[in-house]
Amino acid sequence: MDARGRRLLVRADASTTLGAGHVMRTLTLAEAWRDRGGEALFVCREAPGNLGELVQARGHGLRLLPPEAVAPAQDALQTLQASADWRGAAPLDWALVDHYSLAADWERPWRGPAARVAAIDDLADRAHDVDLLLDQNLGRQATDYDALVPATARRLIGPTHALLRPEFAERRTASLARRANGELRHLVISMGGSDPGGATARCLAALAPAPALPLARVTVVLGPQAQTLAQVRRALAALPLPTELRLNEPDMASLLASADLALGAAGGSAWERCCLGLPTLLLVLADNQVPGARALAAQGAALSLGGPEELPQTLVPALQALSEPARLQPLSRAAAALCDGLGAARVVEALLDEGPGR
Structure with missing residues (x-):
């Protein structure tokens, strides 16, 4: 199965204070997605060190949000508005968020505009309304998310899913x-x-x-x-x-x-x-x-x-x-023994396995 004609929206931020990690790992995922024929758009908040130039240099679409942080539901609305021209009338295949300040309140508004919703988390400290959850950390257990994600959500847990270039x-x-x-x-x-x-x-x-x-x-x-x-x-x-x-x-x-x-x-x-x-x-x-x-x-x-x-x-x-x-x-x-570097391909395979959405 390939991702030809399928679209992935990524919401992640980088800055001189936040660091580069969230954008860099989602960029790796987007490139693995593109290798299978898919298309990706990044939506990032404008800030010093936002890595937008790198995203564009790698050949992905980019939309920048205003620099001021807002509540998660408002952030979701801004993201929907910023990506409207790229999304068009048909639902996206996936909306994916990798951000410690965004969780279920950001994800719920994407039910409808996206066929499926995914999140990358490291903390297991907040609820997500997603179809797929990735936590690549060693020592994390799938049961850590029992009360935090829908029972139907697929969980990709541990460093075998680490997003490496x-x-x-x-x-x-x-x-x-x-x-x-x-x-x-x-x-x-x-x-x-x-x-x-x-x-x-x-x-x-x-x-x-x-x-x-x-x-x-x-x-x-x-x-x-x-x-x-x-x-x-x-x-x-x-x-x-x-x-x-x-x-x-x-x-x-x-x-x-x-x-x-x-x-x-x-x-x-x-x-x-x-x-x-x-x-x-x-x-x-x-x-x-x-x-x-x-x-x-x-x-x-x-x-x-x-x-x-x-x-x-x-x-x-x-x-x-x-x-x-x-x-x-x-x-x-x-x-x-912990990581073989093939995690991005495994995550893309999981995204494709999930089908057209509900």
């Missing part, structure tokens, strides 16, 4: 093969699209006074919404190690595949690292990342360093411990 699955085999020696030479530091709280510079500051480590190089990645470039440059200059700074890295899969260890946020990018079997030191940058960090650590797929304020006590001892090959390899195997 296809290049991660393409580089998986080679990335896993090169980890056989368990050496720690190349460290990649990446804190997500917006570098919340200046976490990257805080990592570098904690690393600077470290005793001798076997690292040959450190690569730092800053995303498109990061406002911390100046302070990161200053911190890099103080680091007594060969370093490289990459801005808006276009090929994250190849970079991560070349690394021996990542220091990264405990958000959606964790699944990119797992797909490639890249051992990770996790930094918790938001309260909603705590359960995911705990679940990854419990599975032996990562080591959690806690929050940025704990870095001076936790970072160097962790790096020293992982300098032993016997410590890196088990982390790599456990991480690789």
